[in-house]
């Protein structure tokens with residue numbers, strides 16, 4: 001049976017009793033210490049690690065996370081389940097975990113839909129115990145390499161039928177801010193030439209426990225910028241977290257030809273030779 005992309009809290013509770021699972025909490029260490037899903041391992045660097053898409057940058061990304069995931073107890077036979085606080089408060093960090101692990105060629109990966117808030121809302125137990133997993137040897141494969149696009153691939157995609165989808169917050173899209181870390185964090189503000197925009201929040205329904213929209217609702221959002229199930233899409237944000245959230249949303253809706261420019265604006269904006277669109281997009 002293939003591993004579901006998204007699972008709810010009740011399915012996760014049953015899965016824990018039934019099969020080997022490594023639950024990975026992507027929140028901050030402080031949040032983790034205040035309470036977490038029993039047995040979960042905390043890897044917040046899934047969210048904070050900044051990666052360049054040069055061969056050296058990608059090799060470093062692979063080595064860093066092969067170690068982190070091996071230390072967390074992943075050997076290939078366990079299902080990895082990522083969670084963040086809620087789908088729209090952690091900048092897509094659980095989805096970034098899904099993307100990085102998939103990039104390393106791991107196959108059995110799910111995301112807790114609704115995150116920690118859905119676990120709490122379901123009344124499931126939490127604890128505050130530190131977790132000491134037995135380290136395993138993590139199997140890196142190259143089968144996930146095709147999920148990633150680098151700077152060269154994005155450059156080649158400019159002006160083609162490949163849709164460059166920017167999912168950053170509106171202040172970044174309109175070139176008022178260069179990043180979520182501060183307006184001047186990156187040297188340039190703007191957009192990839194020809195990019196279209198769906199702010200990442202639009203893929204979710206607000207509520208007590210925000211969830212991704214239904215596949216038809218997501219396809220309706222996609223239609224507003226010309227994306228269909230057949231489109232080839234390259235996603236970007238600032239460093240690949242929000243774009244991972246949108247990647248998961250698009251995959252859940254059957255838009256499967258989707259790749260992620262993981263270096264994103266943090267990389268692109270630092271090379272003055274790369275073209276950008278500046279100013280307001282209207």
Ligand SMILES: O=S(=O)([O-])[S-]
Nearest residue numbers: 238239240241242
């Ligand atoms: O979501 S992000 O990676 O751009 S900070």
